[in-house]
Amino acid sequence: MEKKSATLSEVMAARGELLNPDCPSREVLKRMTSRWTMLVMLALQDKTLRFSEIRRAVGGISERMLAQTLRYMEEDGLLARKAWDVVPPHVEYNLTPLGQQASIYVLALADWLESHFPLIEQRRREHNAPSRP
């Protein structure tokens, strides 16, 4: 499993990997780009937050989904969880270096989307109402 500098063809091959239906990274893609994961990344960008703080930050997420999302992210090494053994419980979350790297791309996409959303909406209107006489 040594990692040498990738040749161009290797890079190109790797790039198409996801198009393979059996590609195991598809599930990771699915998780990472899932509705809530991206928003949690957005909320945790260079911050450390507690469970309920994230819940408040990410509008509309349910406890169940937040818990599950956090578990997945931790499992994938994107999220660090620190729990103090006190009562009432105190747990803090923040992105790991790996998670922060990933968040760069997620945030870039989110930013692009937000800034181009008006254009997309306009295209959609044009599309759905094409020159009605």
Add this chain to the structure above:
Amino acid sequence: MEKKSATLSEVMAARGELLNPDCPSREVLKRMTSRWTMLVMLALQDKTLRFSEIRRAVGGISERMLAQTLRYMEEDGLLARKAWDVVPPHVEYNLTPLGQQASIYVLALADWLESHFPLIEQRRREHNAPSRP
């Protein structure tokens, strides 16, 4: 609700826009990062393909999902569809400039994911088998 030139704080607010549960761009995010949309973008990167070619390129996608994905992408202005009125039908798809812009971010994310997938998998194994004696 009037829109003047954005101040820095407004820009920062815009970045958090997606965290608002009522934010309309959430649905676009959902569509754009949906399972198949990203893979179709991957397949169409600087290419023009026909329906069945895309279907073959994106392993595992069903006709129904491909058709729906293409419709959404066209609706959002990410995809251009050209149909010749011949029999048998001939239809070609390629990304619009807007779609190509978007694909940059999607592909960047996909690339990062593919190259870091081994690491993520390793983290997951470590996580699921923590120092068993």
Add this chain to the structure above:
DNA sequence: CAGGATCCGCTAGGATACTG
């Protein structure tokens, strides 16, 4: 060939209640 129409299983995800 490029899809639309239908049927249907599965699961993502919400609401609520409960616990350490």
Add this chain to the structure above:
DNA sequence: CAGTATCCTAGCGGATCCTG
């Protein structure tokens, strides 16, 4: 506070058949 457990529903998505 930080979750887990349970129940339940909408809609994602697959399989299949059909048509211009």
